[in-house]
Amino acid sequence: xxxxxxxxxxxxxxxxNEFKYSSGELSRLINSIRLAAKMVNHKVNKAGLVDxxxxxxxxNIQGEDQQKLDVYANDVFVNGLVNRxxxxxxxxEEEDDFLSIKGRKGKNENKYVVLIDPLDGSSNIDVNVSVxxxxxxxxxxxxxxxxxxxxxxxxxxxxQVAAGYIVYGTSTIFVYTTGHGVNGFTLNPAIGTYYLSxxxxxxxxxxxxxxxxxxxxxxxxxxxxxxxxxxxKEEEDRPYTSRYIGSMVSDFHRNMxxxxxxxxPQTSQSPNGKLRLLYECNPLAFIAEQAGGKxxxxxxxxxxxxxxxxxxxVPFFSGVKSMVEKAEEFMAHYT
Ligand code: P6P
Numbered sequence: 001x002x003x004x005x006x007x008x009x010x011x012x013x014x015x016x017n018e019f020k021y022s023s024g025e026l027s028r029l030i031n032s033i034r035l036a037a038k039m040v041n042h043k044v045n046k047a048g049l050v051d052x053x054x055x056x057x058x059x060n061i062q063g064e065d066q067q068k069l070d071v072y073a074n075d076v077f078v079n080g081l082v083n084r085x086x087x088x089x090x091x092x093e094e095e096d097d098f099l100s101i102k103g104r105k106g107k108n109e110n111k112y113v114v115l116i117d118p119l120d121g122s123s124n125i126d127v128n129v130s131v132x133x134x135x136x137x138x139x140x141x142x143x144x145x146x147x148x149x150x151x152x153x154x155x156x157x158x159x160q161v162a163a164g165y166i167v168y169g170t171s172t173i174f175v176y177t178t179g180h181g182v183n184g185f186t187l188n189p190a191i192g193t194y195y196l197s198x199x200x201x202x203x204x205x206x207x208x209x210x211x212x213x214x215x216x217x218x219x220x221x222x223x224x225x226x227x228x229x230x231x232x233k234e235e236e237d238r239p240y241t242s243r244y245i246g247s248m249v250s251d252f253h254r255n256m257x258x259x260x261x262x263x264x265p266q267t268s269q270s271p272n273g274k275l276r277l278l279y280e281c282n283p284l285a286f287i288a289e290q291a292g293g294k295x296x297x298x299x300x301x302x303x304x305x306x307x308x309x310x311x312x313x314v315p316f317f318s319g320v321k322s323m324v325e326k327a328e329e330f331m332a333h334y335t
Pocket of ligand 1: 120121122123213246247248249251264274275
């Protein structure tokens with residue numbers, strides 16, 4: 001159920017009965033993420049004007065400790081989640097280990113864990129290119145009231161209860177799913193409210209955009225090289241258009257709206273690719289499938305991968321179903 005221009009807050013309340021678990025908490029969880037995203041958006045939009053794109057550990061002209069923007073973003077999301085008394089644990093790209101969060105009563109009675117990439121693509125900020133936040137939410141599997149365990153975070157992506165991303169771009173859009181389709185909400189910065197701008201997002205049936213860093217071509221496996229040549233061949237509906245921003249959420253979001261494939265394959269130097277399974281690939285894979293697309297490691301479904309480490313990397317192919325399946329054909333043929 002969605003009415004255009006409905007606010008994100010109204011939408012969450014109107015659809016919270018869809019949540020498999022206690023909807024009130026999951027609603028509050030998503031609300032805390034959207035508030036944190038507003039704070040990060042404010043800083044990202046000013047990044048060029050203030051001393052905030054520098055290196056962590058530097059001091060700015062006022063002699064204040066300088067924070068890298070992604071360290072700032074991490075603090076904002078972690079504090080927002082901790083203060084909401086909903087999560088028992090958080091894993092972040094910015095934190096080596098997961099954080100165990102005690103509830104108000106000093107126990108671990110909260111039911112959800114969140115995995116987050118607070119500011120993906122932050123190296124693009126200095127050159128004014130879009131960046132994003134990616135989040136993934138699970139119901140804990142360890143016993144409520146006990147400290148959160150690594151196993152709570154190492155669940156396959158098919159167990160996610162919600163996932164989403166925020167793109168801080170020409171506008172700021174909040175896109176998420178709870179397993180009942182994908183909806184996008186654009187921030188009106190004048191009043192600080194997100195409004196439903198992209199109801200029930202679905203990939204087009206066909207696509208003609210391919211997004212990959214072709215600078216790695218010589219290091220790709222033969223199957224990837226041949227898929228790229230297939231995209232470039234003058235035949236049928238090809239050659240496709242090549243578009244690569246170098247910011248995963250931006251490339252993924254454009255390809256979901258316009259029809260395309262974004263892939264970051266393995267190379268001879270990085271046999272598992274670059275992208276992180278838990279807080280980059282799984283949440284975007286959940287979104288992709290909920291929008292009628294596909295997400296694969298080149299051979300199988302991303303969401304079925306059983307994680308073994310918090311920061312493990314996987315090859316990632318996502319987008320229009322037929323395009324991902326064609327890429328898998330080339331991968332299978334040469335492997
Ligand atoms: P490369 C950003 O650092 C990121 O993790 C993704 O957002 C992006 O798609 C990728 O890396 C870009 O990596 O090697 O093409 O510069």
